[in-house]
Amino acid sequence: MSDVINFTEKLGKFSDLWSPRVIAEMNDYQFKLVKIRGEFVWHDHKDTDEVFVVIEGSMGIEMRDRTIYLTAGEMTVIPKGVEHRPFAREECQILLIEPQGLVNTGEAGGELQAENDVWV
């Protein structure tokens, strides 16, 4: 490790939506880039917080009691156990930070459940 990782260069290497690509590991955490458009599924992560950093574009995260909106240069921490549903009207490019092995849909599953540990 200790290589230089360029977000734009990595984002140029894939185009599919809702399919996180691992770009780095720090201890037992992974940094993943993902492109989103449309609505994800409601889900939570029982055992871990999850970080969203918006690299390009704008997105929202619906929670049961409110909705937050993020644009490039902003981040948020979704606490463990909090149900959430990410969405974006136009394509949005995000950096996720979360423990190794985390399933993107939590226990909700469905067709948007992505393969894990795919690097770019």
Next chain:
Amino acid sequence: MSDVINFTEKLGKFSDLWSPRVIAEMNDYQFKLVKIRGEFVWHDHKDTDEVFVVIEGSMGIEMRDRTIYLTAGEMTVIPKGVEHRPFAREECQILLIEPQGLVNTGEAGGELQAENDVWV
């Protein structure tokens, strides 16, 4: 938590160099913004990797066997135990991700050792 954190807004709230400010926590990790200019001290972190994400500007990280250069939109992971010395010719604004309680100078100490767990 799950508030929206804007890097530019947080960076506007302090001006001192080499003094990390915590902006978020994810499990037992912290996200810290720091402004740097000049050279830091040689140090390592025996027990943890450390992530640098450049938000604005350019910086370098000298290691014993090579030097890497990072600019806005780039990140790197310094593996645990690897001696490193960050530097920047002009002010550079960085996001650090590392475990709670990590001392910025490792065991090296000195006048650049910053107070820990200072939020902005």
